[in-house]
Amino acid sequence: MTLAQLKEEIIAYSSSIGIDKIGFASADPFVELKERLITQQNLGYQSGFEEKNIDKRVYPDLVLPEAKSIIAIALAYPSKMKNAPLSKRDERRGLFCRASWGEDYHTILKQKLVLLQSFILEKVPTAKVVSMVDTGELSDRAVAERAGIGWSGKNCSIITKEFGSYVYLGEMITTIPLPPDTPIADQCGSCTKCIDACPTGAIVQGGQLDSNKCIAFLTQTKTFLADEYREKLGNRIYGCDTCQQVCPENKGKDFHLHEEMEPDPEVVKPLLKELLFISNRDFKEKFGSLSGAWRGKKPLQRNAIIGIAHYKDQTAIGDLEKLLKEDTRPVIRGTAAWAIGKIGTDQSKIILNAAKEREKDADVVAEIEKGLNLLKNQKI
Incomplete structure (x- = not known):
């Protein structure tokens, strides 16, 4: 042969x-x-x-x-x-990338x-x-x-x-010297739609990405998300599809060739509030088979909190207060504090001032202050 x-x-x-x-x-x-x-x-x-x-x-x-x-x-x-x-007023949902x-x-x-x-x-x-x-x-x-x-x-x-x-x-x-194929010439031409649409300007120029600004990367980090990216995150739980969605080459492209790649809608578009208190066991059972679960539940819960703030979901204030009081992880407590200020209900100031009195972690205190400043700007 x-x-x-x-x-x-x-x-x-x-x-x-x-x-x-x-x-x-x-x-x-x-x-x-x-x-x-x-x-x-x-x-x-x-x-x-x-x-x-x-x-x-x-x-x-x-x-x-x-x-x-x-x-x-x-x-x-x-x-x-x-x-x-659908994401409803009292049932807001997040989204995993494709x-x-x-x-x-x-x-x-x-x-x-x-x-x-x-x-x-x-x-x-x-x-x-x-x-x-x-x-x-x-x-x-x-x-x-x-x-x-x-x-x-x-x-x-x-x-x-x-x-x-x-x-x-x-x-x-x-180690087999198989005959090579011919590369395909670049066909993007003068199109810059992906560069223009990138929410954070992570695509520095065509073919060059600053990964540290890319939302797909940011959703996987485990620390506090920088302030300038919280608004950009929206309801994304894991990953980002924007640069693919705007690409003309992807128009009309939708292939369902592999049954194992088909999404479970309730899993990849989950209720945000249900993510807040999910146990490790339930997280692994529901999300463990996804590639987006590889970093564990903490980054996704942080993102869910930011998603709740994005929607200004007042029905979640009680849940966020519970996190601020009881969660052992500073990133979760602090992000919850910021979200309470971002949502801005009549109870927000009381909740944040009480948290400020008891909180010992400096990073969380700083997030509480951010939440209180957001309330001042909203004149609450």
């Missing part, structure tokens, strides 16, 4: 197991990527979730000695939810890669392979771009002709 024939068999098999798109790239060093990564690092634009060793992200043979090629895969996920519950709908995509793609790996090793038993999804050493986007899966959009997502940017990416490094 020639390498070209093997490639065709891999393509056919990948389709049979539900891989929506597959591409092949050389395992040559990603030299241009290294320069960009160093720039990002020097500018302080990295999120901290990336592989720390830049060389491992650039040189595939540091991950797999004698690496010859990389197989990139993409799976399309839905962009529209069926039977989405990439956190359904079963954790890391699990889904890893299962596909395991099947693909087994198939390849049956064909070439002497081959060596290393697979990864999202948290691996290589840049999923750089690999997918080189392999012709799609082009790298100004919104820092891979955009495919077939599915837009609503795709999950994974890759497999191998």
Whole structure:
């Protein structure tokens, strides 16, 4: 069997197991990527979730000695939810981004890669392979771009002709020198809709992202959210879809090809107040299968409090007061204090002044003061 024939068999098999798109790239060093990564690092634009060793992200043979090629895969996920519950006056809801709908995509793609790996090793038993999804050493986007899966959009997502940017990416490094595919030329042109629409200005310029300003990153942090981002967060519980939603290439793109990716509306659009006191056990049972649950419940509860403040939900004041009095976590108490001031009911000032008398944590006291200042501005 020639390498070209093997490639065709891999393509056919990948389709049979539900891989929506597959591409092949050389395992040559990603030299241009290294320069960009160093720039990002020097500018302080990295999120901290990336592989720390830049060389491992650039040189595939540091991950797999004698690496010859990389197989990139993409799976399309839905962009529209069926039977989405409405957010009502006394039942306000938050929202998980589309990439956190359904079963954790890391699990889904890893299962596909395991099947693909087994198939390849049956064909070439002497081959060596290393697979990864999202948290691996290589840049999923750089690999997918080189392999012709799609082009790298100004919104820092891979955009495919077939599915837009609503795709999950994974890759497999191998010692087999498979024939490479041709990269797709950039097709964003002069469009800047994603840059213009970014709520926090995180897309510095086309293809360059300041991760520390990106709402998708901010929803995953565990500390107090900076004041300037609280208004921008809205009712987002995890992630942000704005730059994808405004992209012309995503217009009309909505694929329901994988049952395990279908969202449970009550899970991905949850009632905000129900998140406030959820136990660890109930959290794992309800949200544990989502990719958005990987940081635990604390960031999502903080975001839920900010979402309640966004809606100025007066029916939640009692719940927020309970958090301010009883929660052991300063970030939750402090965010609740700020939210009480933001909502601004007749009871808010009494609640915050009482909390100020008993609170010992300096950060929480500062948030109480923010809440009281918000009340002054509202003349309450």
